[in-house]
Amino acid sequence: MKFELHTTDKNSSARAGTITTAHGQIQTPIFMPVGTLGTVKGVPPEALKDQVKAQIILGNTYHLYLRPNTEVLEAAGGLHKFMTWDRPILTDSGGYQVYSLGQMRKIKEEGVIFKSHIDGSKLNFTPEYVMDIQRTIGADIMMAFDECPPYPSDYDYAKKSMEMTHRWLKRCINRFDSTEGKYGYEQTLFPIVQGSTYKDLRRASAEFVAEQNREGNAIGGLSVGEPAEKMYEFTELVCDILPKDKPRYLMGVGTPANILEGIALGVDMFDCVMPTRNARNGMLFTTKGIINIKNKKWEKDFSVLDDGLDCHVSNTYSKSYLRHLNKANEILGAYIASTHNLAFYLHLVGEARKHILAGDFASWKKEQVEVLMQRL
Incomplete structure (x- = not known):
């Protein structure tokens, strides 16, 4: 295994690097x-x-x-x-x-x-x-x-x-x-x-x-x-x-x-089981904040789960449909929610990497923490 450190953020200790293994490369964070x-x-x-x-x-x-x-x-x-x-x-x-x-x-x-x-x-x-x-x-x-x-x-x-x-x-x-x-x-x-x-x-x-x-x-x-x-x-x-x-x-x-x-x-x-475990219980992490898909407010919301992600399930299925699947305890609901949450987590670290390389990670992170933890 090899690790190449590309850069460290000038206003924090955040790093962007590449790990090389026998089964491919990993872009960090x-x-x-x-x-x-x-x-x-x-x-x-x-x-x-x-x-x-x-x-x-x-x-x-x-x-x-x-x-x-x-x-x-x-x-x-x-x-x-x-x-x-x-x-x-x-x-x-x-x-x-x-x-x-x-x-x-x-x-x-x-x-x-x-x-x-x-x-x-x-x-x-x-x-x-x-x-x-x-x-x-x-x-x-x-x-x-x-x-x-x-x-x-x-x-x-x-x-x-x-x-x-x-x-x-x-x-x-x-x-x-x-x-x-x-x-x-x-x-x-x-x-x-x-x-x-x-x-x-x-x-x-x-x-x-x-x-x-x-x-x-x-x-x-x-x-x-x-x-x-x-x-x-x-x-x-x-x-x-x-x-x-x-x-x-x-x-x-x-x-x-x-x-x-x-x-x-x-x-x-x-690593963490949170994105999949919480998904199965109806909690979605999105680029705009946290959604409890069980809430009645999503019953007739036909907007997609998250148009900020490059993920098929996130920008195809509606909040209303996922709420229905969750309430009906359908297996498809767990698949959609788990895939979405994991896609969000990978999107998050990918964006962090971009901002580390761009040199503005610290200011971006401060804004993101406030947005991502708000309840929608």
Whole structure:
């Protein structure tokens, strides 16, 4: 993997760059749709390409290990071929499940013992095994296995968790560097910064991660319930330490405003389930603000969803029609809304890139945040 930094905004830390992987280039800043189980819910790969214009998507190691399982994925030739997606893929290592499945796992120095949320069977995830699974999945970008501590966490717990994450990282690196990809192309490994909401821990973790000198770095353990101001504070702190010549990935973030603020702080890569999850519940993000399509005010509104997007569903289907589909619980409604929301997110980071390159990102961002978060 290679990263070329083209320019940095003169009035913020926003950056525009290009990541080159075995499955194509990624123009940063970028938003990555979440395809946990090898599918972005309700949106087929051809729509992700043609309408959403996604450049990279995510899979999840824990979930793909359970279903369809690594034997199936290896027989298929990796996740790219299995799901007919020929662009880059990033896999989350399962570290988030250490956080989200708190009642179904036990953390030890050796690794994490999970109880499968499907059938209750015991799963033993070690840093080494997680690297092996991701090798089999075939992701272009693999994430190190970490513990994502909850918010709030007391200082002692956060420190011990961070130190164990660092030890796990060294084990991940050793396993990664001693193995090769299975499908004839190179993969890369991103470490993850932890440290909860403690400045000295975040600083120490960012410095440790930077010292590993990998091709890119991730910021984890944020967007887990802390105030947005805290998220921005620690994102800025970490971005000031992580090397400028490598891409930075803020995991699990977030709203359109969160993403624009993250870009301004120097983040290059984002992911979040919000655009698809909220779409299925009737919330649309548009270039004019937020729409709750369930509201009666849209019942006879036959204007298109958003004429500001270059997306077929956004400038073809009316608000009235989508409201009808949503109220009737029709599957087509989830497809239209999810495709639209993802197209909006990709449009947003694309516009951010244009303004970074043009040199007026900071002023544009201020106006956009006010517009995008208003309720219509």
